[in-house]
Amino acid sequence: MTGYGGFTVLRIAPEGRGRPRRTPHRRALEEAAEARLEAHFSAKGIPFEVRGPGDDTSVAAACRRHGCSVVIRNAADGMAAELAHHRRWADELAAACIPLLTVNGEMIRRKGAGGARPDVPFLSDAVEVAPGALPDDHPIALLRAFLRVLPERDYLASMWMPGRDRLSTSLLSTHFAAGTLSSDRARAETEAAERAWHRANPGQARTVAGKSFGAFKGRVRYRPGFLTTFSRYEDDLRPLPITPEMRRRVEVWRDGCTGIPMPDAAMRELKATGWINFRLRQLAASYAVQLLGLPPFEVGTVLAELFDDYEPGITWLQVAINDGRVNQDRGPRILNPVKQGRDLDPDESYVRAWLPELASLPAGFAHEPWLHPASPLPPPLVDHLAAARAARAAWGAKSPALGARPVHETPSFDFGERNAPR
Structure with a gap:
């Protein structure tokens, strides 16, 4: 940037x-990135501050500390609670007669006058970073x-298959969510790797290996659209009074102890690792909202607290689909x-790994242990078939009401296949 005498980064x-x-894992990644930024800015004589809960987060106070006369804010999409903080800071700055300039979160990394979108993005690190110049992590x-x-x-x-998913996918979604890896950077790196591979393997473009780069790149490409379009669905939901019995159901679902192995295993993996693949995310949300009848706000809140890679436009979208606020015209998405379980875990290895209680059951019973007389x-918690019938009936009853009020329009994405890169 030009026209300014110096900078402070807050x-x-x-x-x-x-x-x-x-x-904890998300925090560790972000703190490591903050340490890198602090070292980078310090070498250039630029002050860098991180403020969090318990700190004075007043932007006007930071300006007074560092003698700043203008604030340039990166405008990221946010929920209502986050926007309230932005309004407070804007009011503070206006009262202090400090101009506030807002830059779109995607455009801030791009060159071009007037917010133009050129073909070549400005990346947070130089496009060419020599191999070995970066630490392995x-x-x-x-x-x-x-x-x-x-x-x-x-x-x-393999991205959908429990067990195989952690070997076949990038597991970088937490870096994407934390902002330590940008979509622009991932796209540029993938295209470079794709070109190099095809030069070394001519005529293999239509093979499974050849198509893999395009598949990963497609998921990177769709990510910003999801975040922009669906980042505020939580604002449509409000916490409602909840009975002790329903609160117990929420906790049992969160702990993976509802008695149906596949969704229970998914929730236990999520609690232990902070990550599950996208098909299991669909299952966890569908099971909670549609079959267990849990309040959508409670479901979204639990998932937001458990995912390392929590992003509102992705996590709350799953809740909205099952609550009928997205794609209501397509009918209920009841899994x-x-x-x-049988489709994704045919050998029962996944549910047995996360539910060790199943060890005493013979093969063939791990997905329906209640069918064995000695089920451990x-x-x-519910008869899943009866609950599915009830959920379809309830959906039919509420469809006219959903259709009578504004329902968020969605682009023509297939929510089962396209999500943040994994």
């Missing part, structure tokens, strides 16, 4: 601007390591948890 941590509390180094082995994996088929699990 980062207000997510919890300091109304976002949910980060998981740097997000760009992790991305490059994944791209080297991507053609060896059946990315599209059969037993069928999903308590009876399921």
